[in-house]
Amino acid sequence: MSDPKLLIAEAEKLLKPQSGFFSFISGSSQSLRKEDATDLYIQAANSYRLSKDFNQAGNQFLKAAEIQQSLNNHNGAANHLVEAYKCFKTLSPTDAIDALSQAIHIFLTQNGQFRRAANFTMDLAELYESVGDFGNAIKSYEQAGDYFTTDHAEALSSKAFLKCADLSAFSGEYKKAISMYDVVIKNSLNSSLAKWSLKDYFFKVLLCVLNMNDLVEVEKRMERYAEEDPNWLGSRECKLIEGILESINNGDVEDFSDKVFEFDKFSKLDKLKTQLLLKIKTTVVDNDDVDIL
Numbered sequence: 165m166s167d168p169k170l171l172i173a174e175a176e177k178l179l180k181p182q183s184g185f186f187s188f189i190s191g192s193s194q195s196l197r198k199e200d201a202t203d204l205y206i207q208a209a210n211s212y213r214l215s216k217d218f219n220q221a222g223n224q225f226l227k228a229a230e231i232q233q234s235l236n237n238h239n240g241a242a243n244h245l246v247e248a249y250k251c252f253k254t255l256s257p258t259d260a261i262d263a264l265s266q267a268i269h270i271f272l273t274q275n276g277q278f279r280r281a282a283n284f285t286m287d288l289a290e291l292y293e294s295v296g297d298f299g300n301a302i303k304s305y306e307q308a309g310d311y312f313t314t315d316h317a318e319a320l321s322s323k324a325f326l327k328c329a330d331l332s333a334f335s336g337e338y339k340k341a342i343s344m345y346d347v348v349i350k351n352s353l354n355s356s357l358a359k360w361s362l363k364d365y366f367f368k369v370l371l372c373v374l375n376m377n378d379l380v381e382v383e384k385r386m387e388r389y390a391e392e393d394p395n396w397l398g399s400r401e402c403k404l405i406e407g408i409l410e411s412i413n414n415g416d417v418e419d420f421s422d423k424v425f426e427f428d429k430f431s432k433l434d435k436l437k438t439q440l441l442l443k444i445k446t447t448v449v450d451n452d453d454v455d456i457l
Contacts, residue, residue: 168208172224175204179231198235202228206244213251222251222259229266238274242267246284257295264288272311282311286324298335302328306344322351322358329368334436338372345369353392362393367401371440374408377447382409400431412447420445 178201209224229244245267252260264284271281289304309324329344349365352358366389373381386405389396396402404427411420424441427433433441 166207166211168211168220168224171204171208171211175201175208175227178204195235198231202231202240205231209247209251218251218255219259222248222256222263225251226263229263238270242270242275245270249284249287253291257291261288261291261295264291278311278315279317282308282315282317282320282324285311286327289324289327293331298331302331302335302337302340305331309344309347318351319355319358322348325351326365330436333368333372334439336375338376341372342369345372349392359393362389363396363399363401366393366396367405368437368440370405371437371444374405374412374444374447375440379409379412400427408444417445 178197205224205228209221209228212218212221212224225244225248229241229248232238232241232244245263249260249264249267252263264287268281268284268288271277271284285304285308289301289308292298292301292304305324305328309321309328312318312321312324325344325347329341329348332338332344333341345365345368349362349369352362352365366385370382370385373385382405386402389402404423407423408420411417411423424433
């Protein structure tokens with residue numbers, strides 16, 4: 165493959181404005197010159213990518229995208245931005261986020277490609293999550309869910325809303341988490357394949373409500389869930405919630421600890437549920453030093 169620096173120099177030469185008589189006779193071919201320059205930048209990008217210089221590769225894809233935007237070739241511009249995102253992803257998440265955000269905007273506003281926008285918005289959310297920007301990650305997961313819904317992809321929308329709910333719960337945004345879990349629950353009630361997950365969603369909602377110290381709402385939801393899913397009352401998750409309520413009413417931290425421990429022996433608690441239960445612990449006793457899990 166050719167030296168990428170030579171390819172870039174040739175592309176830049178093609179993009180230089182023409183003057184005088186030459187400009188007059190070549191004006192109609194300016195778009196062709198831009199197309200040729202785009203091809204050269206893409207060749208340079210692929211050359212850099214082969215040599216694992218992903219930062220330079222991404223920069224060349226950005227230049228190709230900019231040219232295509234000037235030619236109103238929105239699809240081409242979006243595709244080049246996606247390639248730039250792939251190059252930046254591991255080395256420069258900030259640049260990856262910027263490139264992917266631009267591509268998603270084009271998919272939504274110019275091409276009406278909601279499925280592609282939704283898929284890449286999920287990627288965008290994961291990028292935000294990887295750099296610890298949970299606020300934008302939560303927002304992006306919800307947006308992805310909305311885009312999937314617009315494209316009538318209910319199973320995929322539930323997956324996105326569930327990610328939004330879990331991250332919201334993990335971040336202490338319990339009202340947001342509950343609203344997202346409620347959407348997932350509603351979708352799951354209408355799906356024979358998703359019904360088996362209902363007890364897990366119910367459980368996480370109730371843990372969030374307990375963290376809000378709203379015992380009345382817990383009781384209401386326990387009754388509602390029993391109506392929505394007959395299997396709920398016999399589940400280990402339901403029995404643990406009932407046990408937690410009893411421990412809270414009695415102020416018995418040892419009982420709380422024992423019940424959580426027994427549950428964990430048969431149904432291993434993940435990081436999110438463990439965190440939610442640890443926070444609930446403070447409603448049982450005031451001693452934050454007591455390790456119940």
